Amino acid sequence: MFDFRFYEIWRSQDYIDTLILGVWNSFWLTVVGSFFGITLGILLALAQGREMPLWLRIPAVSYVEFIRNTPFIVQLFFVVFGLPLLLGYAWSLEASVVLAIALNFSAYFGEVIRAGIQSVPAGQSEGAMALGMSRWQTIRDVILPQAIAKVFPSMTSQFVFLFLTTGLVSEIGVKDLTWAGRYVADRTFRDFEVFIVLTILYMGMVYLFKGGFALMFRAAFPWWGKSR
């Protein structure tokens, strides 16, 4: 029988601090990346609308295709190391990583939101336009709220999936939860215990996120499911 020695992890304040920092970094990178990712995703979804000009639709479709068909790790290397060389800027590691995450997430969120927009009946925009609302007002005040409510469950699972992929940022030295796990394992040689602790922490965060999304849904869409 394997001899579990979790105390090897707990006995050092340094390990505990590193794990806590890892949880925090994974948390905020995902939240901030998602904020920008969802914003950009909405724009990508709108840019692919049937009535949009081709010069907007083609780049938007190509971008989403490109992101979804290449590995995140490659995108990460490109944004963090490649782009600064190409464009001649120097950002902090955090800023570059947030950018990479946001660019990656946006394609996935964009696809979910696009499906949501398509599911809103055409009568909704006709109703709004017949009242004299402009195209942009119709999108913002009528279409998007309904579209996002409709795909909110898919957005939640997409979010969880994307959160779990952020472990890859440890590859370039970002001190996220995966990086913290490796740090502790390398020093304690208790890989299996560390693996179990990471699993529990990641799962705990997933349920925290899911709970947060459920609360947000109820606050933002009080009308959902209200029918006679």
Added chain:
Amino acid sequence: MIQSQAAPQQASDDIAVTLKGVNKWYGDFQVLRDINLTVQRGERIVICGPSGSGKSTLIRCINHLESHQEGTITVDGVTLSDKMKDVEKLRRDAGMVFQNFNLFPHLSVLDNCILPQRRVLKRSKAEAREVGMKFLTRVRIPEQADKFPGQLSGGQQQRVAIARALCMEPSLMLFDEPTSALDPEMVGEVLETMVELAGTGMTMLCVTHEMGFAREVADRVIFMDAWQIVEENTPDAFFDNPQNERTQNFLSQIL
């Protein structure tokens, strides 16, 4: 019941809508054929005809939800085209009520009335709320103001849709089969609201097969078949003594 008005058109040169030689195609398929129609201000017109005859298309062209390819459409003196500057202004002058209500399910009944006033007329929140309540009272559902549309019956939803359109203070109201999606017991309440609206002198173009309503309020009934206007007459003459064979066939089916 009010007697139908067989009187000739009002002697007024105040014209709300004119269509002259309007032709429209969907691709190769011609859906409107040489439509000519003049609507006086304050006039009530009922349009009927078989399904697919182009009735919806015709009234959707009047608020430019659809565009036409040939002929001219003029609404309140403004000629419609794809290049027209202020299509939003046209649309708030020509209110529209749809078969499926098209209320916004994510907004309360009152907010359905408030949103377009705020966005299009730039009214203050207080004023929009006041106007909204005024018209919800007019259609007799002020007590539903804070509910969501999904919580209302079909008849109530359609009355909200009418109130919402009236909040924009249109000079003309277009109705596209406003009672066709309703359970039979709810048709009456919506028609009653429309009759009351007619009583205020509103110019109305209604696609409907409700004969009682047509007889009670319409100044003219227009019959469409095969994408053109086939017959037009006062309601009594139209229903009691249809001239065209196609009209006779149609009426024998719906009576």
